[in-house]
Amino acid sequence: MLARLQALGYHIYGSHSILTNPTLWRPFSTMALNLTGTCTCKKLQYTIELESADQARTTLCHCSSCKKAFGTNYGLTAKIPIDSFKYSKGEPKLFKQDNGVVRDFCNNCGSFICEYGEAAADKFRYITYGSLDDPEQLPPKGEFFCEARSSWMPKVPDTFQKQKIKE
Structure with a gap:
């Protein structure tokens, strides 16, 4: 399941146990981005x-x-x-x-x-x-x-x- 979520563009914070708590899932596109x-x-x-x-x-x-x-x-x-x-x-x-x-x-x-x-x-x-x-x-x-x-x-x-x- 973890690999599937990451393939969809989600970054999982913390341990794999958070898979049971979808409020901790966050798509890559909504993460702050600092570029140089x-x-x-x-x-x-x-x-x-x-x-x-x-x-x-x-x-x-x-x-x-x-x-x-x-x-x-x-x-x-x-x-x-x-x-x-x-x-x-x-x-x-x-x-x-x-x-x-x-x-x-x-x-x-x-x-x-x-x-x-x-x-x-x-x-x-x-x-x-x-x-x-x-x-x-x-x-x-x-x-x-x-x-x-x-x-x-x-x-x-x-x-x-x-x-x-x-x-």
């Missing part, structure tokens, strides 16, 4: 404190802006509430794109750390997945601008697929 990340040279570091992994939404974006910014065929970010994010070391350099997207970079090595649009500046940050020290904690939940996905790239299984942002 850095730029390549580690002069810029950040922390993320989430109440649960459900507060984050990791997505791939196939728009031309993300392709240029990430230097590859898609952008991969985790959307998190701004209150959960803070720089713990260093100050980022900001770049504001013509479309209003602001990107934070390391002033020394140039690593791209996060981005946000003007409308979401006081609400969210989109953290670059590769800058997280343990990105596996926030697996992808979906893809945007799928109409612009490279023809050779498969869909990410078990995630939502949107042709545009507002679909």
Whole structure:
């Protein structure tokens, strides 16, 4: 039974005897999550404190802006509430794109750390997945601008697929 509950995403606290007390069962997704990340040279570091992994939404974006910014065929970010994010070391350099997207970079090595649009500046940050020290904690939940996905790239299984942002 213990293995079955763990396979369903539950973490069992204490001894196996708690299997008779379901109030002590707690799904992994509702556990507090503390994450860290850095730029390549580690002069810029950040922390993320989430109440649960459900507060984050990791997505791939196939728009031309993300392709240029990430230097590859898609952008991969985790959307998190701004209150959960803070720089713990260093100050980022900001770049504001013509479309209003602001990107934070390391002033020394140039690593791209996060981005946000003007409308979401006081609400969210989109953290670059590769800058997280343990990105596996926030697996992808979906893809945007799928109409612009490279023809050779498969869909990410078990995630939502949107042709545009507002679909």
